[in-house]
Amino acid sequence: MAARSGEFELIARHFAPIAQSDPAALSLKDDAAVFSPPAGHEVVVTTDALVADVHFRSIDEPELIAKKVLRVNLSDLAAMGARPGGVVLSSGYNRDLSDDWVARFAKGFGEDCAAYDVSLWGGDTVATPGPTFFSLTAFGYVPMGRALRRDLAKPGDVLAVTGTLGDAALGLALLNGEFPDLAPDLAEFLKDRYWLPQPRMTESAACIASKQRLAAMDISDGLAGDCRKICSASGVGLVINRDAVPLSKAARAVLDGDEDQWSRILAGGDDYELLIAGSPDDVAALGDAFTVIGGVTDEVGVVSLIGTDGKMAELADGGFDHFK
Secondary structure (H helix, E strand, O other): OOOOOOHHHHHHHHHHHHHHHOHHHHHHOOOOOOOOOOOOEEEEEEEEEEEEOOOEOOOOOHHHHHHHHHHHHHHHHHHOOOEEEEEEEEEEEEOOOOHHHHHHHHHHHHHHHHHOOOEEEEEEEEEEOOOOEEEEEEEEEEEOOOOOEHHHOOOOOEEEEEOOOOHHHHHHHHHOOOOOOOOHHHHHHHHHHHHOOOOOHHHHHHHHHHOOOOEEEEEOOOHHHHHHHHHHHHOOEEEEEHHHOOOOHHHHHHHHHOHHHHHHHHHOOOOOEEEEEEOHHHHHOOOOOEEEEEEEEOOOOOEEEEOOOOOEEEEEOOEEEEEO
């Protein structure tokens, strides 16, 4: 395997071209970026670290890994109602990776920066004898005082989500050898949902445009665990109707063969869908992009799941505990 280029050559060859779209990056030739938020806006900042074979599979295509690194951060911006501005990427490449691997990573990253109108403002690149890792910090803009937050839910609100849940977790299970008899087209759909999260920027913008009180967050660690974060921040409880949880055709096919996969759908993680709470009228006004799955109660910290038979279950982080 050919030796990989040094840090500065890697940046100049693969990443500096991505940074030319925004003068804030200073063509990656200075020590830092310089930017100002648009008038009447606040800056939203988020960061995520992803480690090989913990947060992504090292055997996956580098283009797909790059897009996931960017998109999980864009999902955090969407959860706050922010439109993307720029990102700073720090990378630790395992010493055995080739220049070609880095070039393919940069290609995928650049494609998604263009697709989501995101600017690369800088970062750092190092070599490591350990696993490859990435840390990306994203900056977004939201109208002054209008950021979506987790602490705005009230009893009587409805709870709603975008998209379908559980697909990414099932996709990872499939990549690990489960569900070998699933139809090829359904299998490809689930794998794509794991490889390529879909940050809900359009739906986030609709929430901001509505100018209504909405609690919001993105679902990254699974509905069962993440919904408790709204409970904690808002001092409320939640009740979820399992039959209302939106499922893809592929997820339904998996469930037809194994009802126990409900726990993976509810708690598996990597959904990157938006979870919102608001008044029934305000959520309905957002349209079909959101599916109502339950409501907000005054039982602080209690998350309940209503099953098909109408029985109630205490929803734990890893699924449900028991019906009663």
